[in-house]
Amino acid sequence: MQKILVSRCLLGQRVRYDGGAHGPFGLLERWQQQGRIVPLCPEVAGGLPTPRAPAEIAGGQGAQVLDGHLPVLTIEGEDVTAAFVDGAEQACALVARHAIRIALLKARSPSCGNRENYDGTFSGTKVVGEGVTAAALRRIGVQVFSEEELPAAEAALMALEHGTSGTIDLG
Template sequence: MEKVLVSRCLLGHKVRYDGGAHGPFDLLQRWQAEGRIVPLCPEVAGGLPTPRPPAEIPGGQGGLVLDGTQPVLTNLGENVTAEFVAGAQIALQLVRQYGLRVAVLKARSPSCGNQQTYDGSFSATLVAGEGVTAALLRRAGVKVFNEHQLAEAAAELQQLEQLDG
């Protein structure tokens, strides 16, 4: 059975920067009951508290954070790059440990966003880009989806399981 890395906030865990959570999502609840889910909040795993100040990447490109050319900053100007990179590395360790090929991560997050992130101005301006964890996982060959792409994630899992037959 194919397992999936899932953002803890999408499972109802109160780990968002503001202490909140998301969901419930029927499909994720089913996957959890089936034992498919490997839960992770990269920001908390990387050492940040809950709640915590909101953070964004100037320019919104997690890959540039991984390359060492952009920081992750809070709205107070605190540099939290090390924690974001540490959390991404923990996600990659889980991918390797469990042989994960699919992740469902929180849309628009500076860690987990897979299509859009905020631009670093703390003005709710979205840009095409991905978070730090999403970028690292994609570089490692993991297919990264968000909570608005659950049907696509389920189809990918089904295809992988059919190929592994």
Template structure:
């Protein structure tokens, strides 16, 4: 059975930077009942507390963080790059351990965002980009979806189960 890595906040766990949560959504409840979900909050796994100050990536590019070009910083100016990279590496270890090929991660998160992120100015401005964990997983060949793409993720999972997924 194919497993899927899922952001813990999407499962209703209160691990977001502000102590909040989302979900769980119907599809996630089904996946959970089927035993498919491997839950993770990369930021908490990397050692950050809940709640914690908001953090953003200048330019919104998690790949640039992995390449050492930019840092992840909090609204207070604290460099939290090491925790974000550690959380991404823990996510990759789970993916490798469980043979995971799909991830459902929180949109616009500096860890998990897969299509867009905040630009690092803490003004709410969004840019095309991805979080640190999403970038590392994508580099490893994992398809990353967000909660607005649940139907697509479910279809991709079904393809993998049938043996005709990438």
């Protein structure tokens, strides 16, 4: 049975920067009952507390953080890059340990965002980009979806389990 890495906040666990949570959604509840879910909050795994100051990446580019070109900064100016990179490394280790090929991560998070992110100005401005963990997972071949793409994530999972490529083109 194919396992799925899932952001803990999407499972109703109160690990968001503001102490909040999302979900769980019906599909995630089913996957939990089936024993498919490997939960992780990369920011908490990397050593950050809950609640914590909001953090953003200039330009919203997690890959540039991984490459050492950009920091992750809190609204107070604290550099939390090391915690974000550590959390991404832990996600990659879980993926390897459980042979995970699909992740369902929180949209627009500086760790988990998979399509867009905030621009680093703390103004609410969104840009095309991805979080640090999403970028790290993509680099090792994991398909990364957000909670806004549940049908596509489910289709990718079914494709993997039925022996097809499992790659879903989202445009």
